[in-house]
Amino acid sequence: MRLRDDALVAGKPWLEVANVLRPTMTIYSPTGKNTGAAVVVFPGGGYRILAIDLEGTEVCDWLTSIGVTCVLLKYRVPGSGPHWDPVRNKRVIPKVHTALQDAQRTVGLLRHHAAEWRIDPNKIGVLGFSAGGHLVAAISTHPKRIYKPVDAADNESCRPDFAVSLYPGHMSANYEHDLSRLNPSIVVNSQTPPTLLLHAQDDPVDPVEFSLLYYAALKKAKVPVEMHLFAGGKHAFGLRPTALPITQWPSLLETWLGTIGVVAKEP
Numbered sequence: 001m002r003l004r005d006d007a008l009v010a011g012k013p014w015l016e017v018a019n020v021l022r023p024t025m026t027i028y029s030p031t032g033k034n035t036g037a038a039v040v041v042f043p044g045g046g047y048r049i050l051a052i053d054l055e056g057t058e059v060c061d062w063l064t065s066i067g068v069t070c071v072l073l074k075y076r077v078p079g080s081g082p083h084w085d086p087v088r089n090k091r092v093i094p095k096v097h098t099a100l101q102d103a104q105r106t107v108g109l110l111r112h113h114a115a116e117w118r119i120d121p122n123k124i125g126v127l128g129f130s131a132g133g134h135l136v137a138a139i140s141t142h143p144k145r146i147y148k149p150v151d152a153a154d155n156e157s158c159r160p161d162f163a164v165s166l167y168p169g170h171m172s173a174n175y176e177h178d179l180s181r182l183n184p185s186i187v188v189n190s191q192t193p194p195t196l197l198l199h200a201q202d203d204p205v206d207p208v209e210f211s212l213l214y215y216a217a218l219k220k221a222k223v224p225v226e227m228h229l230f231a232g233g234k235h236a237f238g239l240r241p242t243a244l245p246i247t248q249w250p251s252l253l254e255t256w257l258g259t260i261g262v263v264a265k266e267p
Contacts, residue, residue: 025106035066037257041056067263105147110124143157166199195225196252197211
């Protein structure tokens with residue numbers, strides 16, 4: 001774990017976790033009321049590292065404050081999904097998307113232990129940033145496991161009931177070289193869960209077209225989808241508020257969770 005004080009976000013450093021060989025899931029229970037909803041959080045980091053607090057624990061602290069169980073997934077890195085290899089100076093797509101395996105396993109475990117962990121098995125969602133946002137799309141469009149079952153938890157559905165993808169990466173056919181077509185590994189159909197998308201139009205890392213492509217595919221498949229685009233915000237702002245309107249996205253998410261019936265609407 002390394003403190004990144006060389007790239008401050010909202011004036012604060014953030015924690016980087018690298019070389020995760022064994023995935024872990026950490027459960028954060030609601031601090032007050034329990035809505036029964038649960039969200040698995042996928043931190044970003046380019047499938048190389050994990051921004052474990054900026055796009056992980058800080059998000060869980062907020063979710064638990066609104067009555068949602070948060071599950072922080074420390075999925076395997078590096079090289080566990082499509083990524084830029086700085087050594088070979090090229091984009092690499094691994095033969096096995098091990099981060100997706102970790103995500104599918106986590107959702108299955110949540111459903112298997114839903115009663116024990118006070119979770120509604122029909123209100124389990126996923127939320128991710130950047131590479132984690134791509135992982136949200138991957139698990140949303142891969143209802144069948146990409147690994148052999150190991151126990152009873154793998155008999156449960158690994159399809160999330162809802163999905164939230166913030167400034168997702170790797171969503172086009174060929175990254176920034178072809179922004180006209182959706183990544184062919186992401187096959188949207190009517191069974192893809194309701195999705196919320198959020199992106200800054202000045203994102204220098206993952207262009208806004210990534211969300212636009214996914215939105216168009218979801219809409220075409222008649223999947224309930226809501227998208228929020230903002231003029232400013234750039235990349236990797238996480239949950240930390242600034243003067244930019246985009247950092248108020250948690251209130252948009254909370255409202256959306258009410259509109260899709262995951263949590264009770266505010267009177």
